[in-house]
Amino acid sequence: xxxxxxxxxxxxxxxxxxxxxxxxxxxxxxxxxxxxxxxxxxxxxxxxxxxxxxxxxxxxxxxxxxxxxxxxxxxxxxxxxxxxxxxxxxxxxxxxxxxxxxxxxxxxxxxxxxxxxxxxxxxxxxxxxxxxxxxxxxxxxxxxxxxxxxxxxxxxxxxxxxxxxxxxxxxxxxxxxxxxxxxxxxxxxxxxxxxxxxxxxxxxxxxxxxxxxxxxxxxxxxxxxxxxxxxxxxxxxxxxxxxxxxxxxxxxxxxxxxxxxxxxxxxxxxxxxxxxxxxxxxxxxx
Numbered sequence: 678x679x680x681x682x683x684x685x686x687x688x689x690x691x692x693x694x695x696x697x698x699x700x701x702x703x704x705x706x707x708x709x710x711x712x713x714x715x716x717x718x719x720x721x722x723x724x725x726x727x728x729x730x731x732x733x734x735x736x737x738x739x740x741x742x743x744x745x746x747x748x749x750x751x752x753x754x755x756x757x758x759x760x761x762x763x764x765x766x767x768x769x770x771x772x773x774x775x776x777x778x779x780x781x782x783x784x785x786x787x788x789x790x791x792x793x794x795x796x797x798x799x800x801x802x803x804x805x806x807x808x809x810x811x812x813x814x815x816x817x818x819x820x821x822x823x824x825x826x827x828x829x830x831x832x833x834x835x836x837x838x839x840x841x842x843x844x845x846x847x848x849x850x851x852x853x854x855x856x857x858x859x860x861x862x863x864x865x866x867x868x869x870x871x872x873x874x875x876x877x878x879x880x881x882x883x884x885x886x887x888x889x890x891x892x893x894x895x896x897x898x899x900x901x902x903x904x905x906x907x908x909x910x911x912x913x914x915x916x917x918x919x920x921x922x923x924x925x926x927x928x929x930x931x932x933x934x935x936x937x938x939x940x941x942x943x944x945x946x947x948x949x950x951x952x953x954x955x956x957x958x959x960x961x962x963x
Contacts, residue, residue, distance in 0.1 A: 688746045692743075692744045692746045692747050695743075695744070761773075762774035764837075764838040766838070767819050767822070767838045768823055769823050769826065769836050769837050769844070770836065770837040770838075771837065771838065772837070772838075772839045772840070774837065775837035778835045778837070779795070779835075782835070783896045785849065786850075786892060787895045790892045790893070791849070791892045792850060792851055792852040792889065792890055793890045793892070793901075794847075794848040794851045794852065794855075794856035794887060794888070794889040795845065795846070795887070795888050795889075795901050795902070795905045796846040796848070796856065796885050796886065796887045796888075796905065797839075797843065797844075797845050797902075797906055797908075798844040798846065798883050798884070798909070799842060799843050799883060799884050799913070800818060800842040800843075800881060800882075801881070801883055801917040801918055803815065803818070803841070803842040806818055806874075806879070810874040810875060810877075811874075813874075814874035814875070814879060815842075817872040818872055818879070818881050819838070819842065821870050822870075823838065823844075825866045825867055825870060826844065826863065828866075829859075829862055829863045829866050830859070830863075831859075833849050834847065835847040835849075846860075851889075852889055852892075852925075853889040853922060853925055856889060857887065857922060860920050861920060864885065864919075864920060867881070868882060882918035883918070884912040884913050884917045884918065884919060884921075885909065885912060885920040886905045886906060886907065886908030886910070886921055886922075886923070888901050888902075888904035888908060888922075889922070889923075889925050889926065890926050890927050891925055893927045894926070896926070896927075901926065904923035905923065907923060908921040908923045
């Protein structure tokens with residue numbers, strides 16, 4: 678086994694030396710350094726370069742069979758990256774990746790003044806499923822829930838498993854009404870879903886708590902999570918298998934701004950209107 682690993686290491690080292698030779702052949706001038714990241718398909722490079730602003734990077738096609746050890750290394754790194762950011766059972770993002778994604782989407786919503794919604798979901802009576810049918814059945818329920826979240830959401834939405842039977846869904850550029858419609862569709866899909874537990878079709882349900890920003894105020898991540906959790910608790914205490922929404926978090930500020938603008942318009946308009954005789958007399962008394 679040790680000898681096999683040594684041979685593999687020597688193969689990889691040889692390919693790296695060959696790659697270094699290729700780079701040296703294309704080098705022009707002293708002090709030139711190349712930083713290389715392997716990508717699976719070179720044909721996607723123009724789009725990737727535009728998206729990530731990598732126009733100054735070097736593209737060096739390696740061919741299909743010239744560097745098999747490098748390709749295995751690439752696949753290994755991709756696997757490790759996926760495992761680091763994803764939950765092993767559901768295949769969704771894990772709590773760490775969810776926290777990173779939420780921070781990024783909150784920053785983007787703040788920068789572009791765009792709406793943002795967050796839904797926290799919890800499987801109903803999940804302990805009873807495990808106790809009655811066993812943990813393998815519970816695992817199937819979690820996987821079925823994850824599959825529904827993937828199939829019923831958009832590419833821009835971010836689904837995660839953030840706890841044992843708890844899931845989260847980040848909905849960028851989505852206000853309360855659109856989020857409510859999408860989540861009701863997910864609820865309907867969950868109600869229709871069945872998992873095979875000891876050859877018995879088993880139904881399951883979930884409860885949801887939704888919190889939204891309209892994009893009128895800098896979003897507060899702690900408040901967003903707290904309001905979504907509170908709405909989830911309300912859904913649980915109101916009978917489960919339902920969606921509850923928190924009040925729009927920056928609605929009051931938007932209304933206050935509207936009232937201020939209306940009052941400013943009234944003041945400006947009234948300043949151009951000549952006072953009546955009664956108003957003149959009153960002004961004279963002051």
